[in-house]
Amino acid sequence: MELVLLAIAVGIGVGIVVGALGAGGGILAVPVLVFLLGMDPHDATASSLVIVLITALASLPHHARKRNVQWRAGLVFAGVSVVGAVLGSRLSALVPADVLLTLFGVMLAAVAVVMLRRGxxxxxxxxLEVAAHGTTEAADPPPVEVHDDPVLDQPGPDMVETADGLHHHHGEAELPLAPSAAPSPRLGRVIAAASLTGLLTGFFGVGGGFIVVPMLVIALGLAMRSASGTSLLVMIIATITSLLARVGTEVYVDWTTTLIFAAGSALGGVIGGPLSTKARPSTLTLLFAALLAGVAVVTLVETLLL
Structure with missing residues (x-):
């Protein structure tokens, strides 16, 4: 009973962070499942995949109704990522737990540095925008929609500036790109980006929103909102593949704890979402970077020194 209550409380806490900062829940779920709920690292990566899958499935219909999902591009990207997902899942099962957590901590630190630079x-x-306008109005922009659903690995405000022109139009409806407006992606770039996405998803058990969205923007030339919605489709296919690839291994999923954690995280996401509506994108991005850096330090210290 105590474990169930802890899973609910921790899940809600992670969800609030996800909703408020747009942080990747998969990135946060793994160390939380290991250090707070006592899961084996390999089991935690599998449980994280289940959590990401459930929330992505719940959130995809909304984004589809908003026409933010590029089905053809998403299916192609996800199809290529399958190979990386299978390979990553199999490699993850073979890596010792301490090594897996150490690599996870290094990845967290790397993402934190990237987010810090973005922020x-x-x-x-x-x-510069404030200086150009000669007023302070630009310093308090209109509310920014981090994401519409409590998606564990949805991109946060840190990703908004990566799409051309979006940082000048926060909160405005984005017109869909005409087929001729999108740059023609290079096949090699698409294959490399999709394979890396699948590899990270399978190996670390993260949904990959922090990597899928920029990859879709860079490799396929999708607009930011389209990349955000399409990333859900990619994550669903990549996580299903990664879970199936773990069949036959010694990885065990504690379904009770995992599902309770997922429910708590979804609830926390609903609570945390409104907290970000009046914050500047740069502030949220810097907070996200600080959070990831802190989790990276804890993960590496717990793994290497204790």
Missing amino acids: VGARRDEA
């Missing part, structure tokens, strides 16, 4: 750049852009 500093976004803050600089906001300052």
Whole structure:
């Protein structure tokens, strides 16, 4: 009973962070499942996949209704990522637990650095916009929609500035790209991006929103909102593949704890979402970077020194 209550409380806490900061829940779920709920690292990566899958399935219909899902591009990208997902899942099962957590901590630190650079750049852009307008109005932009659903691995505000022009139009409806407007992606770039996405998803048990969205923008030339919605389709296929690839291994999924955690996280996401509506994108991005850096430090210290 105590474990169930802890799973609910921790799940809600992670969900609030996800909703407020747009942070990737898969990135946060693995260390939480290991260090707070006492799961084996390999089991935690599998449980994280289940959590990401459930929330992505719940959120996809909404984004589909908003026409933010590019089905053809998403299916092609996801299809290529399957190979990486299978390979990553099999490799993950073979890697010792301490090594897996160490690599996970290094990945967290790397993502934190990237987010920090994005946040500093976004803050600089906001300052330039304020100077250009000669007022402070630009420093308090209209509410930014981080994501519409409590998706564990949805992109946060840190990703908004990566799409051309979006940082000048927060909160406005984005017109869909005409087929001729999107740049022609290079096959090699698409294959490399999709394979890396699948590999990270399978190996670390993360949904990959932090990597899928920029990959879709860069490799396929999708607009930001389309990339955000399409990433859900990619994550669903990649996580299903990664879970199936673990069949026959010694990985065990604690379904009770996992499903309770997922439900708590979804509830927390609903609570946390409104917290971000009046915050500047750069502030949310910097908070996300600080959070990831903190989790990275804890993960590496717990794994290497204790």
